[in-house]
Amino acid sequence: MHETELITNFNKLTQSQQDRIQREIIDFCNLNDCLGDNRLYQCLIVTRRQR
Numbered sequence: 001m002h003e004t005e006l007i008t009n010f011n012k013l014t015q016s017q018q019d020r021i022q023r024e025i026i027d028f029c030n031l032n033d034c035l036g037d038n039r040l041y042q043c044l045i046v047t048r049r050q051r
Contacts, residue, residue, distance in 0.1 A: 010018065
């Protein structure tokens with residue numbers, strides 16, 4: 001799935017669903033960062049950019 005398609009689908013979700021997904025992404029990125037893998041930081045940037 002391309003980034004624009006993901007963003008479009010994300011924006012169709014309710015605010016509550018978006019908030020939950022963002023919390024999950026942040027938790028996942030933080031876990032990977034703690035483990036020394038910060039490549040997933042991009043997912044946080046993409047998610048935040050949409051707000």
